[in-house]
Structures are given as C-alpha cells and as structure tokens.
Amino acid sequence: RLSKAMETSLIKQMTKENQASQIYLALGIWADTKGYGGVSNFLFRHAQEERNHMIKIMMYILERGGTPKVEAVEAPKVAPKSMTDCFDLVLKHEIDNTNAIYGLVNQSMEEKDWATWNFAQWFVKEQIEEEKLALDLIDKLKIAGGDRASDESLFNLDKYLADAPDEV
Numbered sequence: 001r002l003s004k005a006m007e008t009s010l011i012k013q014m015t016k017e018n019q020a021s022q023i024y025l026a027l028g029i030w031a032d033t034k035g036y037g038g039v040s041n042f043l044f045r046h047a048q049e050e051r052n053h054m055i056k057i058m059m060y061i062l063e064r065g066g067t068p069k070v071e072a073v074e075a076p077k078v079a080p081k082s083m084t085d086c087f088d089l090v091l092k093h094e095i096d097n098t099n100a101i102y103g104l105v106n107q108s109m110e111e112k113d114w115a116t117w118n119f120a121q122w123f124v125k126e127q128i129e130e131e132k133l134a135l136d137l138i139d140k141l142k143i144a145g146g147d148r149a150s151d152e153s154l155f156n157l158d159k160y161l162a163d164a165p166d167e168v
C-alpha cells in the first residue's frame, strides 16, 4: 500500500503530466497559427501522450489502494518567439519533468517502496525518449537553418513532423 507521502507525490506528478499536456496544446496552437500544421499536429499528439501519462499514474495510485486527485492546473504561459524558441521550451520542459521523475525514484528508495520504484522506471525510460525527441527536433531545425531557415526547409521539417510516427 502507498504511504500518504508517496500518494501526495504521485498526485503531484499526475498534475505535472496534466500541465505538460496543456503546455503542448498551447505550443501546438502557436505552431498552427504560424502555419506549421505538421508541427502543431505533432505537438497535439504529444499533448495526448502526456495525458496518457497522467492516467497511467492515476491508475497506479488506485491499484495501490490510494486515492488519486484531479487537481487544477495553471493556464500555460508559453509564447514562443520563434520555432527555435518553441523547441527549446519543449526540451526545457522535458528536463524539468525528468527531474520530477527522479524525485519520485529517490523518494521510493528512501521509503523502500519497491513497487513504486519499479513503476517509476517506466517513466525514467520514457524521459530518455522524450529528451532525445526534443534534442532531435532542435538538431533538425538547426540543420534546416534555425530561425533563418528557408521557407522550403521549414516546409519540409513541418511535413516530416506531420508524418512522424506516434509514440506510446
């Protein structure tokens, strides 16, 4: 059974995933209004993924005899100045989330809650993927010419992201 402290931390992480989902939606809206339908489609799909992460934690809390809570999330304050800025925000956000996951791993070790430790490993692995994805985006944009990329290369990047396969 989950300790009260662990239940609280897991609920906090649920909220963080929900917040992440909103941030990706906001970034996706920004990309769409700038005419990058492929990037926005990619970000919207990622928003869905973050929501799935929230649900995954919710189900785990229930499974372990705890009571999850759906908390309020702040309206995302993201206003990218450029595509580079947009992708930098994605990376910064994912690094911040990785740190939060490490916090859960530390707590589970301190409490010798091996079930939660095991559960959190899925997220540790997922964060490797998510950071890699964000770094890839930044690299691809750099290759395309960064903020001075030609319309054609941004068009190609946009198309590439529209077709990028979904992850878990």
Ligand code: OFO
Binding pocket: 017, 020, 049, 050, 053, 094, 097, 123, 126, 127, 130
């Ligand atoms: Fe983007 O990550 Fe959830 O956990």
